[in-house]
Amino acid sequence: MTEEFKTSKPIYSQIADRIIQQFVRGEIRPGEKLPSVREMAIQSGVNPNTIQRTYGELERMGVVESRRGQGTFMTEQIEMRNQLRADIQRDIVAAFIENMRGIGLEDREIAYAVEQFLVKREEDK
Amino acid sequence: MFAGLLKKDFLLIKNYFLWWLLLMVGLYIVVAAFGAYHDRFYIVMAPIFFVYFFHAALLPIVVLLLLRAEEKGHYWLHSTAGGGKLLLSKLLVGSFVFIISLVLIDVLALFSLNVVIPMDYTETPGSEMPYMEGWLLNMGITGGALYFTIWGLFLWSIYHSLNAYPMLRKVRWLIVIAVYILIQTLTSKLMELSFVQKWFASWTVNIGEVGETIFGMGGMQMSVINNDLQVWPVLLTIIFHIMLFLAAAWLLNRKVEV
Amino acid sequence: MIELRGVTKEYGKRKALDDIDITFQKGKVYGILGPNGSGKSTMMKLIAGLVFPTKGKIYVNNKQVNRYIAEETAYLASEGMLYPGLTVAQMIDFFSSQYKDFSVEKANELLSFLSLDASQKTGKLSKGQQGRLKLLLVLSREAPVILLDEPFLGLDPMVRETIVKGLVSFIDFGEQTVIIATHEITEIEPVLEEAIILSEGKVQNYCQVEELREEKGLSVLQWLKSSYKEGTGR
Structure with a gap:
């Protein structure tokens, strides 16, 4: 591989x-x-x-x-894993926010979009 | 390392070699059977003589086949063996093939003569086996074969040395031929000089009753006058061809590029 | 260590290499990149002692290069190298008789690693198998310098990947200096430490592979393409 x-x-x-x-x-x-x-x-x-x-x-x-x-x-050390997970999470979120802002969305709209997305997926199941 | 080279070179020629031996024996059996059937067994002597003389070409052909195997990419030069060893391996493997083949044809010739002579077809005086003549024939053919081979190696090296000069590439053959003619002319001119002739006459060895013969090889010559063999020309011929071989090795080391 | 000092190689009027000065450090893996006719192959042959410089000098481990440098350089040629009439085993045998540093043990490991059949005639091998056999012959040598001239030429991606794995598994990194001339760099890139672009016989550009990514965010392939553009834009 x-x-x-x-x-x-x-x-x-x-x-x-x-x-x-x-x-x-x-x-x-x-x-x-x-x-x-x-x-x-x-x-x-x-x-x-x-x-x-x-x-x-x-x-x-x-x-x-x-x-x-x-x-x-x-x-x-297990705490290390939690910390790394938090780091990755922050990185992913940061990149996501960056992208969303890039297409002109306000922070409020971004949060709303995420919420909507999760709700919609829940309903589809 | 040298043993490895010999082994590789033998493997490169092995199949050709076996086919050649089979071809010779096969041809002989066909002709012999045909001759025996028509009550003219002596006709086998014709192809035997033809094959004898072909042997002068056999050695250079084998060596050139071995060289051809290296021409693609010339990887053989990426070696810790110098040009001398690389070429010597080709020459030795070629000579091995040549000698085995010559011995085989000798055996066939002896066998045939044993049958033919008692039948009184030939005009051998006293119906004796021509051993002496056979020896001379073998020697002569071997000498000729070595002569062509050494020259072949030398001219091959010149040809491939010229590869590095694109301007000369198209006329490489002409240059090779020119070098050959030039060296031949120079040596034969040198032989004609009177002081050289005198010098040659200064050391002779009596070799008994063989009559008077002079035969030349590439400007070099062997002269037997009044049963005296001139020694210098023989020595010089040998030295000259060793030098040609060394020159080929030098060219291969220093001038042939991939 | 390999040094080229003011090396020029002319073929008639054409300059295959033009006043090159390069030093290859011991134990590193170098890529020589560039289009056909840029002088890559000539440079490899010069270091292998198969071609002689018109001007300048070449040293391998402080020895001026001649034919006998074959003792210290294992060279993979883009053509030739194999005798079609010999079997794989006979080729291995021959190489081990010619080079003191040839390890039969390594050859046997490589034989199974590269899944080659020792009894097959090299002339009957597929192109990919021939490429692998050539690699086997070169990597079985424990030579201080390894020169690979177009090791991927005409090979499909699967074989190329196998060859890269072979390199990573069998090269003694840090000890053996490896120079790879190629224009197929996708697979080999992660193995290279430094890369040199040749163009019309001159060194057009040079980089350290990881720094290139870190500082310019470029892969070697992208860097090569942008170098070409600069080159043609001049």
Whole structure:
């Protein structure tokens, strides 16, 4: 599964985003061992140095920890997951608001649109 | 590393080689059967002689086939073996094919003569087996084959060295022929000089009763006068062709580009 | 490390490369990009010691390049390289006899990784299989320099992906210097660290792949296209 990468962001941070999302969705459990740099590089079809940087970045953020001679592990702190989820949520909402404002909607109208959308979907079920 | 080259070169020619041996034996059996049926078994000698003389071309053909296998992309030059080893491997594998083939035709010739001579078709004096003549024939053909092959290698290297000059590309063949003629002319002119002739006459070896023969090869020549063989021309011929081979190797190393 | 110092290569009046100065650092993965006839292939052959510069000098690991540099450079040629009459096993055998750094063990791993049949004649292989075999022969060498000239030429996307995975799995990153000349960059881009665009024998542009995304928000492909536009707009 060689994934496509977006052009606007460095590949290392796109892979970091992907790992965070998998963690938030529960696909990677807290404390789980991540693939080695090489395995991860092969899986993603990227240069191992890129993965090295991804892991370094995640470690700096406190999302993973590397244990000498054992590899890289997802953090065991559950709060971290909640915090990351909150971060992602904020990012998504921010991007959404940005788009809506881009087509000329007021904040009030945006909130109304979201409400309407959710109500409509509920009725359709 | 050299063993690897030999093995690869043999694999490149193996199939041609086997087909050629089969063809020779097959042809012989057909002609022999036809001759025997019509009570004229001696006709086998004609194709045998034809194939003998073809052997002078066999070695250069094999070596050129081996070189052709490298022409696409010339990846063989991406090697830690120098030009000398690369070409020597071709020459040795070619010689192996040549010798086996020559031995096979020798065996066929001996067998045929054993049948033909007692039948008194030939005019061999005393109906003896012509071993001496056979040796000379083998030597002569081998000499000729080596001569053509070494020249072939040298001219091939010149031809491919010219690849790097687009201006000369179209006239590459002409240049190759010109180089050949030039060297031939130079050497034969050199041979005619009187002091060279004197020098040649200064060292001779008596080789017994073989009559008087002079035969030339590419400006070089072997002269037997009054049963005396001139040694210098023989040595020079050998040295000259070794130099041609080394020149080919040098060109391959330094001038042939991919 | 590979250095080209003022390298010019002329074919008659045509300059295939024109006064090139480049240094390739040890252990990095480089892409050489550019249209056909831009000098990519000539540059690869010069480093491989198969073509000699008209002017300038080339050094691989501080040695001036000649034919014998083959000992330190594993070169994947865009054509030739395989003998159609030999089987895959015989090709591997031949390569291992020619290069001291050839690892038969690695060759066997690659054989199964690239799903090649050792008993098949190379002439009978499909184009994709031939491409994979060439990669096998080159990657089995533990050479300090790996040169790949158009490794994707004529191969379908599936095979290209396999080749990229082969590269990632079998290259010793940080130790082996890898130079890939190609104009199929989609698959290979995530493996490259730096890229160079050649145009008419000159270095037209240079980038570090990740910085390019970070600072300009461009992929190498987009950067290449915009460089072409600039180039033609001049």
